[in-house]
Amino acid sequence: MxxxxxxxxxxxxxxxxxxxxxxxxxxxxxxxxxxxxxxxxxxxxxxxxxxxxxxxxxxxxxxxxxxxxxxxxxxxxxxxxxxxxxxxxxxxxxxxxxxxxxxxxxxxxxxxxxxxxxxxxxxxxxxxxxxxxxxxxxxxxxxxxxxxxxxxxxxxxxxxxxxxxxxxxxxxxxxxxxxxxxxxxxxxxxxxxxxxxxxxxxxxxxxxxxxxxxxxxxxQQMKGKVFEICVPEDRVEEVQSRYLVGNIRKDETDRIWARVIGNQKPNEAQAQEVMPTLEDVYLYTFEERMPEGGSL
Ligand SMILES: Nc1ncnc2c1ncn2[C@@H]1O[C@H](COP(=O)(O)OP(=O)(O)OP(=O)(O)O)[C@@H](O)[C@H]1O
Ligand SMILES: [Mg+2]
CATH class of the missing domain: 3.40.50.300 (P-loop containing nucleotide triphosphate hydrolases)
Structure with a gap:
């Protein structure tokens, strides 16, 4: 049908x-x-x-x-x-x-x-x-x-x-x-x-x-658009306003990692590309606010 x-x-x-x-x-x-x-x-x-x-x-x-x-x-x-x-x-x-x-x-x-x-x-x-x-x-x-x-x-x-x-x-x-x-x-x-x-x-x-x-x-469309960056505690807020941030986690050594979505690899320490999820697609698609850093 x-x-x-x-x-x-x-x-x-x-x-x-x-x-x-x-x-x-x-x-x-x-x-x-x-x-x-x-x-x-x-x-x-x-x-x-x-x-x-x-x-x-x-x-x-x-x-x-x-x-x-x-x-x-x-x-x-x-x-x-x-x-x-x-x-x-x-x-x-x-x-x-x-x-x-x-x-x-x-x-x-x-x-x-x-x-x-x-x-x-x-x-x-x-x-x-x-x-x-x-x-x-x-x-x-x-x-x-x-x-x-x-x-x-x-x-x-x-x-x-x-x-x-x-x-x-x-x-x-x-x-x-x-x-x-x-x-x-x-x-x-x-x-x-x-x-x-x-x-x-x-x-x-x-x-x-x-x-x-x-x-x-x-x-597939999101490939190359999702990254993790290591963020010092005092930059968490700035990073959130600068990039489209999906998720923030602490690893076992208490380092903070932010999941960042954007068209280019962020110019940040230890930035690494990660596998996109549908959650990333959703954020990327429906985010209204363009982050100041213009990373989108
Ligand atoms: N009976 C109504 N009178 C006036 N505006 C309405 C009416 N029903 C829906 N709207 C408006 O139409 C738009 C779409 O609403 P709709 O309920 O279809 O959205 P939705 O995607 O189902 O949202 P939600 O996830 O909240 O259920 C909204 O802006 C809503 O405010
Ligand atoms: Mg509804």
Missing amino acids: ELRIENLTKAYGRKVALRNFTATLSSGIYGLLGPNGAGKSTMMKILTENLSADKGQILVDGIPSDKLGADYRALLGYMPQQQGLYPHFTARRFLYYIAGLKGMTKSRATEEVERAAAMVNMTEYLDKRLGTYSGGMKQRILIAQAVLGSPKILILDEPTAGLDPKERIRIRNLISQISMDRIVILATHVVSDVEYIAKEILMLKDGCLISQLRPSALL
Whole structure:
């Protein structure tokens, strides 16, 4: 299946939240990466028909979504960024409720609720009230509601928000497992959520799609732009204002090393090129402030 997104544009009043967003997606995980306010949720709301675009269209295998109508909506599973859960509902009741909204018959709903719950490892907690769940359990149930009915296009808006690192990894692996034969679009501003599982990363900045590349290609682009320099304690502040600094660490002998991102090797003692990570790509791409030293 091919999902083609063409020229999606949306303004809220005078604020343009999405500008000519164009992309072609096939099965696999796509990481939609961008800082707060970049337009990720706006894109996802339009894709799921929770918001109408000012301009542009969506095509599935060449057929426009407005022609497909209900058939298009049946292809979609959506986990919104902010979703309240009724604390007094049990997970089972909540999932039945969503299955009903998706138009499933009672017997189909029963099958699907069991299947989705098993998928997210929540079978044994289905009859507990949602109010008693941990953050990770809530996120898993929200993913379960999105996969009810086996939608071919899964849209997850910050599915790991607010989770501790262990739960983050679990949710990430879970998403990776359920991505077979599906298009999964996952919005986040946390690089590690998509670093290892995404087929491609879509970078969104001020409503514009600025790149759509495989993680390996992004890393390739950063080659020769990331360095470590040894910094005396009294220069830490100066170095931070002079360069784009990713990370500062102390080694076992208490020497301070700063990870510096820029187009040229910094003219500093013991500067050495290091392997770029996606975190470096993110910083380099989304840093607003140009350091004084003009190293970018
Ligand atoms: N209902 C609205 N009314 C007015 N402005 C809005 C509305 N929704 C979003 N915006 C603005 O549109 C821009 C894009 O917002 P959007 O929620 O799509 O960003 P996002 O990338 O999802 O951000 P976040 O990472 O914080 O979730 C922001 O500047 C936001 O303030
Ligand atoms: Mg958002």
